[in-house]
Amino acid sequence: MTVEYIRYRIADPERRTAFEKGCAAAAGHLYAAPQCLAYELSRGVEEPECYVLRIEWSSVEDHEQGFRHGPHFAPFAEAVRPYAGDIEETRHYERALVVDKRRM
Numbered sequence: 850m851t852v853e854y855i856r857y858r859i860a861d862p863e864r865r866t867a868f869e870k871g872c873a874a875a876a877g878h879l880y881a882a883p884q885c886l887a888y889e890l891s892r893g894v895e896e897p898e899c900y901v902l903r904i905e906w907s908s909v910e911d912h913e914q915g916f917r918h919g920p921h922f923a924p925f926a927e928a929v930r931p932y933a934g935d936i937e938e939t940r941h942y943e944r945a946l947v948v949d950k951r952r953m
Contacts (some may be wrong), residue, residue, distance in 0.1 A: 850906070850908070851906045851908055851941050851942070852904070852942045852944065853906060853940070853941050853942075854902070854903055854938070854939070854940055854942065855902040855936060855938070856899070856936065856937045856938045856939075857900040857902065857936055858899055858900075858935055858937050859898055859935045864932075864935075865892075865898065868900070868931075869890070871929050871931065872890045872902065878921040878925035879904065879921070879925060882922075884906055884908075884911035884912055885904060886907060887904070887905040889904075890902050912941070
C-alpha cells in the first residue's frame with residue numbers, strides 16, 4: 850500500500866469553499882477506482898489556507914498506471930484541476946510504522 854500526500858495552500862476563502870466542493874465531487878471518482886483504498890481531505894487548524902489531501906493507493910504503479918489511465922481519472926482531475934497551481938508538494942510514501950486504525 851502507498852499513501853499519497855498532496856499539500857495545497859489556498860489563500861482566498863471563497864476558493865477554499867469551492868476547493869472543498871471540488872474535492873467532494875472528486876471523491877466519488879476516487880472511491881469508484883479499484884486502485885484507491887481510502888481518501889481524506891484535512892484543513893489546517895492554525896493555517897486554514899493549508900490543506901492535505903491523503904489518498905491510499907494499492908501501489909504507486911496502480912496509481913500512476915492503473916488509475917491515471919483508467920476511466921475515473923479524467924472526471925477526478927476535472928474536479929480538482931482549477932487548484933493545481935495551489936499545490937505545494939505531492940509525494941508517495943510507504944508506511945514506516947503500523948498504526949491501529951481503531952485508535953485514530
